[in-house]
Amino acid sequence: MENIGSKIFGLFVIGLLATLLYLTVFSDGLGKAPNVTVTGTQGQSITLNKPMKPVLVNFWATSCPGCIKEMPDLAKMKQSLGDRFEIVAISMNYDPTEQVEKFIKANPYPFTFVMDTDGALAKAFGDVLLTPTSFLIAPNGKIVYHQIGEVQFEMVTERIKQLSPQI
Structure with a gap:
């Protein structure tokens, strides 16, 4: 037995x-990042399934306290890692455009801000409904981190360093 x-x-x-x-x-x-190209409020474009370096995509809303709370920490991470990665902050389609524009103007974070006015980007990432929701995309286009809720900064920072050791 x-x-x-x-x-x-x-x-x-x-x-x-x-x-x-x-x-x-x-x-x-x-999985792979969706085959979409985003254009930021300053006119810059990033193809998410073929980025040149890691990209942290962060879905957020002006009405989301966790989103607003983590943005200064995202900015600090961007400043400490510099050009090793990009942050694409995508506002949700239910967020009024004027409110998003006002927030961006009052908070000039070092991100590429994108407004998902028709909800197509949230849908492309698997119907994102909750904010904040973040995805880290590797240079090969694979999603290597997904978080509903605030970003785990230490983990994401280490992952970015692993994905971009040459810079």
Whole structure:
């Protein structure tokens, strides 16, 4: 009886290891970024599924206290890492345009601000409904981090450093 239990446990461990191997080596992990190009309020364009460097996409709203709270920390992360990555802050379609423009003018953060006026960007990222929601996109276009809620800054900073060691 003891021998059968050991064999079942061994098979379970082998199956678990095989699954982990598949997920880390052969699968797309969190998937590919959608094939969209965003244009910021200053006219700059970024193709999200083929970025030149890591891109942190952050869906936010002026009515979201967590979004507003994390923006200064996002700015500090951008200032400390400089050109190693970009931040694309996408306002939700339910946010009034005038309110978003007023916020951006009052808070000149070092981000590319994009207004998702028709909801197409939120839909392209899997129907984002909650804010803040963030995605870190690697230079190969794969999503390597996804967070609903405030960004885990230490984890994301380390991941960006791994994705852009040459800079």
